[in-house]
Amino acid sequence: MSFWIVVGVLVVIALWAITVYNGLISGRNQAQTAWSQIDVQLKRRHDLIPNLVQVVKDAMGYEQETLTKVVQARNNAVAASGPVQAGAAEAALSQATRGLFALVESYPQLKANDNVKQLQEELTTTENKIAFARQFYNDSVNTYNNRRQSFPAVLAAASLGFGTIELFNMPETEREVPKVALR
8 A cells, every 4th residue: 555655746746847847847948949039130130131231321421420320239239149248239229329320310311311211120020020029039938937946846946057147128218129210
């Protein structure tokens, strides 16, 4: 009789361990997939910015400082790895892009240029997609981190190599989508 009790307890413990492990794997994989979606949108953003810079470069020949800031911020954003570095780099890129948009507004020929308008629209759309992807990622990370820190998973998570995942945060001043006036 006691043999069956021991077997029953071992089966329950094994099922618990499998459930906890699979739940942590599922949460971590969802967070990684969500980060991949952010990465796709950031790459699109990084690809659009050089096109915009190239289009406005000729008309803004003496505004090289602004263009250089945008290119440097873009390069830093491309080189960033992980949510913490990417958040800071993307914030700097947003600020530099806003400066470029402000300059474009002061050049009537650029403001009227269809290529500039299209690139600004695409960039704004991409910014919105990044915001949605960031929200999904942070929700996924929050779910995973809660699962990891909740009982009974907390008893096994660290020993199984399930660490905390960082949220993708941007400074408060950088959370706004760049405003583009196309008229």
